[in-house]
Amino acid sequence: MASPLFLFLCFSSLFFTPSYSQRQSFLSVNYYQKTCPRFEQILQDTTTNKQISSPTTAAATLRLFFHDCFIGGCDASVLISSTPFNKAERDADINLSLPGDGFDVVVRAKTALELACPGVVSCADILAVAARNLVLMIGGPYYSVKLGRKDSLTSTASSIDGNLPKPTMPMNQIFQIFESRGFSVQEMVALSGAHTIGFSHCKEFSSILYNYSITSESAPSYNPRFSQALRDACANYHQNPTLSVFNDVMSPNKFDNMYFQNLPKGLGLLSSDHALNSDPRTKGYVDLYANNQTAFFEAFGAAMEKLSVYGVKSEGKGETRRRCDAFNN
Numbered sequence: 001m002a003s004p005l006f007l008f009l010c011f012s013s014l015f016f017t018p019s020y021s022q023r024q025s026f027l028s029v030n031y032y033q034k035t036c037p038r039f040e041q042i043l044q045d046t047t048t049n050k051q052i053s054s055p056t057t058a059a060a061t062l063r064l065f066f067h068d069c070f071i072g073g074c075d076a077s078v079l080i081s082s083t084p085f086n087k088a089e090r091d092a093d094i095n096l097s098l099p100g101d102g103f104d105v106v107v108r109a110k111t112a113l114e115l116a117c118p119g120v121v122s123c124a125d126i127l128a129v130a131a132r133n134l135v136l137m138i139g140g141p142y143y144s145v146k147l148g149r150k151d152s153l154t155s156t157a158s159s160i161d162g163n164l165p166k167p168t169m170p171m172n173q174i175f176q177i178f179e180s181r182g183f184s185v186q187e188m189v190a191l192s193g194a195h196t197i198g199f200s201h202c203k204e205f206s207s208i209l210y211n212y213s214i215t216s217e218s219a220p221s222y223n224p225r226f227s228q229a230l231r232d233a234c235a236n237y238h239q240n241p242t243l244s245v246f247n248d249v250m251s252p253n254k255f256d257n258m259y260f261q262n263l264p265k266g267l268g269l270l271s272s273d274h275a276l277n278s279d280p281r282t283k284g285y286v287d288l289y290a291n292n293q294t295a296f297f298e299a300f301g302a303a304m305e306k307l308s309v310y311g312v313k314s315e316g317k318g319e320t321r322r323r324c325d326a327f328n329n
């Protein structure tokens with residue numbers, strides 16, 4: 001005898017499974033095997049050389065990829081440059097923090113690929129694989145990236161508003177941004193582990209660092225010595241907006257679970273980082289990942305794999321750009 005719950009599960013899978021597989025069925029890990037057999041090698045060489053010459057590349061590229069995917073799917077919309085007629089995604093106010101190295105590694109790979117197999121490889125695929133290779137190179141987990149994304153036909157700065165998380169947003173709003181894209185709270189926490197690398201500009205956390213309350217200059221969730229060091233490092237940030245601090249003060253260039261170990265010690269940087277440790281809905285995952293790097297790597301890899309197919313465009317819904325910063329027409 002079928003229970004209502006059982007029926008509901010059957011029906012929901014009937015309704016949801018086809019559209020889910022349809023969305024991805026055109027993707028495969030060996031998509032370029034015949035059309036561009038050197039794809040993997042060229043990506044490997046480009047990302048390795050770039051990361052060695054500019055160690056900030058991995059963090060820059062990972063964040064660029066996240067921003068690309070959350071705005072209209074992983075379709076390289078973030079790579080488009082503005083024109084006099086269109087203010088593109090990358091020039092939204094939030095962009096100041098998308099550093100050049102992430103764009104540069106994609107351009108380098110695209111240049112090499114256009115020589116080897118002209119007009120074949122999309123910019124969206126390049127960004128997805130570059131982010132994966134770079135995470136792996138600095139010690140993070142491997143995850144598989146399916147290929148065959150097309151590049152977007154639009155990119156507008158106005159599409160950013162409310163669609164990317166900001167550290168000062170209430171947790172419910174940050175949850176909602178992930179949830180509306182099909183990511184659970186646990187996946188959100190795992191993905192936030194990306195803050196184990198890279199840096200943040202002082203203004204991104206100044207609201208909890210200075211003039212926090214009448215009794216305390218910084219948020220009490222900071223370790224006091226850490227907040228003093230941050231106030232010193234950022235003292236001049238109004239005059240010098242480029243001042244920035246490592247997201248993971250203990251091992252800033254290594255992809256590990258130190259970000260989660262830092263949080264309970266008051267060594268988180270952004271307000272949203274502190275919130276993960278204090279919110280009862282996320283605290284358990286913070287502790288789990290702090291205590292078990294394998295569990296973090298598995299969760300992060302799975303969530304990144306899911307992120308990498310989010311909203312991808314098939315033939316007809318997009319194009320293979322000739323250059324990554326401009327539409328073909």
Ligand code: HEM
Nearest residue numbers: 059060063066097165166167191194198199200201204272
């Ligand atoms: C949970 C909500 C999140 C918030 C509120 C947030 C916010 C921020 C902010 C404000 C910065 C500093 C930007 C700057 O000043 O340059 C930053 C950096 C960074 N974020 Fe997030 N982020 C979130 C989730 C994520 C996710 C899901 C990823 C990737 C999977 C990610 C990857 C990064 C990386 C790698 C950096 C360092 C960038 C660099 O060093 O160039 N973040 N984030």
Ligand SMILES: *[C@@H]1O[C@H](CO)[C@@H](O)[C@H](O)[C@H]1NC(C)=O
Nearest residue numbers: 206209210211212234235238
């Ligand atoms: C903190 O508040 C005081 C008094 O309102 C102000 O003079 C000072 O500039 C503020 N400091 C920062 C870093 O915003």
Ligand SMILES: *[C@@H]1O[C@H](CO)[C@@H](O)[C@H](O)[C@H]1NC(C)=O
Nearest residue numbers: 291292293294295296298299
């Ligand atoms: C850590 O997590 C992995 C993967 O989930 C699990 O197999 C392992 O048993 C965990 N280790 C400990 C010590 O709990």
Ligand SMILES: CC(=O)N[C@H]1CO[C@H](CO)[C@@H](O)[C@@H]1O
Nearest residue numbers: 090091092093094095096097
């Ligand atoms: C607000 C802000 O800093 N916007 C910058 C976005 O990026 C372009 C260059 O890519 C800058 O010229 C803008 O000033």
